[in-house]
Amino acid sequence: MNLKSILIGIVTCIILCFSEIFTLLIIDGSPFASDFSTGGALFFIFLSILLLRRFFNNEEFSVIYYMLLISCSIVSWGLVLNLIGFIAGIYYFATPTNEWEKYIHPHLPDFLFIKEYNFSKYFYEGLPKDMKIPYGIWFSVLFKWFLFILGFYLLSIFLISIFRKQWLEKEKLSFPLSELPTRLINEKNFIKDRLMWIGFFIPFFIYSLRGLSLVFPSFPKVNIYGSISAFRGQFGFPLNLHFEVIGLSFLMPKDVLISVWLFAIIYIILTGVFKLTGYTIGYTIPYTDPAPQQLAFFTFGALIIYVIFGCIFSARTYLKEIFLHSIGKKKLDNKDELVPYKIAFWGFIICFFYMVFWMHLFGLNFITSFYFTIITIIIFLGITKIISQTGLAYYRAPMIPFGATLYTFGSNFIGEKGIIGLSTSFVWAGDIRTTVMTSTANGLKICEGSVKNLKKILIPILVSIFVSFIFTSWLIIYFSYKYGAGNLSSWHLKRLSDFVLSYTKSEIQRGISFGKQQFLFTIFGGFCMGVLIFIKNRFLWWPISPIGLAIGIPLPVFFNWFPIFIAWILKSLILKYGGVKFYHRAKVFFLGMVLGSFFTGGIWNLIAFFTKVQGIKFTIR
Numbered sequence: 001m002n003l004k005s006i007l008i009g010i011v012t013c014i015i016l017c018f019s020e021i022f023t024l025l026i027i028d029g030s031p032f033a034s035d036f037s038t039g040g041a042l043f044f045i046f047l048s049i050l051l052l053r054r055f056f057n058n059e060e061f062s063v064i065y066y067m068l069l070i071s072c073s074i075v076s077w078g079l080v081l082n083l084i085g086f087i088a089g090i091y092y093f094a095t096p097t098n099e100w101e102k103y104i105h106p107h108l109p110d111f112l113f114i115k116e117y118n119f120s121k122y123f124y125e126g127l128p129k130d131m132k133i134p135y136g137i138w139f140s141v142l143f144k145w146f147l148f149i150l151g152f153y154l155l156s157i158f159l160i161s162i163f164r165k166q167w168l169e170k171e172k173l174s175f176p177l178s179e180l181p182t183r184l185i186n187e188k189n190f191i192k193d194r195l196m197w198i199g200f201f202i203p204f205f206i207y208s209l210r211g212l213s214l215v216f217p218s219f220p221k222v223n224i225y226g227s228i229s230a231f232r233g234q235f236g237f238p239l240n241l242h243f244e245v246i247g248l249s250f251l252m253p254k255d256v257l258i259s260v261w262l263f264a265i266i267y268i269i270l271t272g273v274f275k276l277t278g279y280t281i282g283y284t285i286p287y288t289d290p291a292p293q294q295l296a297f298f299t300f301g302a303l304i305i306y307v308i309f310g311c312i313f314s315a316r317t318y319l320k321e322i323f324l325h326s327i328g329k330k331k332l333d334n335k336d337e338l339v340p341y342k343i344a345f346w347g348f349i350i351c352f353f354y355m356v357f358w359m360h361l362f363g364l365n366f367i368t369s370f371y372f373t374i375i376t377i378i379i380f381l382g383i384t385k386i387i388s389q390t391g392l393a394y395y396r397a398p399m400i401p402f403g404a405t406l407y408t409f410g411s412n413f414i415g416e417k418g419i420i421g422l423s424t425s426f427v428w429a430g431d432i433r434t435t436v437m438t439s440t441a442n443g444l445k446i447c448e449g450s451v452k453n454l455k456k457i458l459i460p461i462l463v464s465i466f467v468s469f470i471f472t473s474w475l476i477i478y479f480s481y482k483y484g485a486g487n488l489s490s491w492h493l494k495r496l497s498d499f500v501l502s503y504t505k506s507e508i509q510r511g512i513s514f515g516k517q518q519f520l521f522t523i524f525g526g527f528c529m530g531v532l533i534f535i536k537n538r539f540l541w542w543p544i545s546p547i548g549l550a551i552g553i554p555l556p557v558f559f560n561w562f563p564i565f566i567a568w569i570l571k572s573l574i575l576k577y578g579g580v581k582f583y584h585r586a587k588v589f590f591l592g593m594v595l596g597s598f599f600t601g602g603i604w605n606l607i608a609f610f611t612k613v614q615g616i617k618f619t620i621r
Helices: 003-027 039-055 058-075 080-092 117-125 135-170 176-186 194-215 243-249 254-277 293-326 341-361 366-390 401-423 436-447 454-483 496-510 516-538 547-551 555-577 579-611
Strands: 227-230 235-238
Touching: 003 039, 003 058, 003 454, 003 579, 039 058, 039 176, 039 579, 058 080, 058 176, 058 436, 058 454, 080 117, 080 135, 080 454, 080 496, 117 454, 135 293, 135 341, 135 366, 135 436, 135 454, 176 436, 176 579, 194 243, 194 579, 235 254, 235 555, 243 555, 243 579, 254 293, 254 366, 254 547, 254 555, 293 341, 293 366, 293 401, 293 516, 293 547, 341 366, 366 401, 366 436, 366 547, 401 496, 401 516, 436 454, 516 547, 555 579
Parallel strands: none
Antiparallel strands: 227 235
16 A cells, blocks of 8 residues: 555545535436445446556555545435535524424534525525635534544444454454455456356346436336235335345345345335234334334344344453453454554544533433434444345445434433434434445455555545545535525435424424333344344254344335345355355356446446436436
8 A cells, every 4th residue: 555546545536426426416316325335436446447457456456445435435325415415404494384493493503503594595596606605614514513423433443443353354254245346456357257247237238228218218118116015005015126236135145145035024014014004103213114113113122132242242252352452451463453452442432432422512411422322333333244244235224323312211301402412413323324334344354355454544544534525515515506405406405404303393392201112122122133143043054144133124125125035046046056166156247247237327327417317327316
């Protein structure tokens, strides 16, 4: 690693940020930095390898890709687009009807928002020609938000540094999302493999036919989306076809693969039954749909036990050694870690209390702030290990920290100011479809064989965070004031603040008490997960991983259970009739399918730019 690779990484991060924001705001195309699949990183590293292979070695390409991974987790759904839409809309969309001025505005932390009406008016309606964009006001507010979120990003990096050796070397998690970029970077013959190109051209051909039908309406349309209606039309089974999901799912361990689709079907059936009978324990919590509240809390309980046993208890000996090393009672060899254990441990502790302090500034009392921070870490750590094991292209948490905290303490204990403070977490811990924590973990796996000293990676990670946050913020502000955010295609800019604050106001008005039923479903979900973990550890022949119980059916899994099921059928047939050798050969075909899917999406984003045709998209949005 050298300055050259970091500079190229900065350039590619800027290009990725521009392409993602332009895609979401202007052409309404396929988002590439919105999900754990990080399709934008794959697209740009593939182009970089094709064009620059002779100028960079494997280590340098690994650094560039790592920076792209981190950038993907910040630019849109991960943070910045959410953040700016929330800040700008919180006053602009206030009306006498929604009563935000009464319920919301008095409890906002003033130093994190801008009250001036013209500020948001020109943001949404466009800036008059004789006025300049008020970058200074934005800089002041965004700088304070960045100080807050940087603490959580550092906490994430420290935590993954602690778990790296346990997950990569002891548990040997498969990290399916890392296999394609690893092969692209380290195997020069991979892009020459005919089998890879056969897999590549299947999604390229089918997705391109769909793109042509959108550009030329008379062109025959290929339909890859369908569903089966059930439960008297109350609910159903989506039958969508996403080739990148098939390709990545094929890489999952077989017990994990069957667990994901099997529990998805069970959850879909239960959801249909609940809808048919009308049984519910409360309104659906944002971002947990289509699962009713009882299933969301059930899955949340399963996720908690999954983290306690699957992350902490299984690593108890290793974590104890790190603790003893950190307090000076044992020496461990950690010279090749991303962050030395002692710095990672104490850095995690400091960042934890830093987050508690900031959430208190947002309006939470210290007890609620402490609990919220713990729950947030559990959810993010659980997601990170789930993605490390499954490689799900599209996923989000079955429960958000807001809902878990609110139903634990009730609105009286938290207070109106505390609930408003909790609502700000929707910006960075609501629609959790990509995280710095997960990108850090996948990046370390990719660097495992190509980067000799992982300490070198920390600076590029931090540089990527700074560059992505600053450039994306400037770009969104520029586009919004130039064209008027109300004329752009982004849901984040036009609807996020209304979505969050309307729900928050309704929760304040309802007056949530301690959720007894929610607590019981959480306990029951944890109990079921404990039983499955026991069975899996006790009986080696048991063919189903418990992980599917903790995944649940958040919307991305609901839409993609079918391609995961297809991958399971194909993998089962290949292993049964072709054997292990043929399976490893077949992986090249399925990796080509993944690459072809994201490359095709990127090409059609470019076509949409030149043809000015909106809505050409293949990835989930």
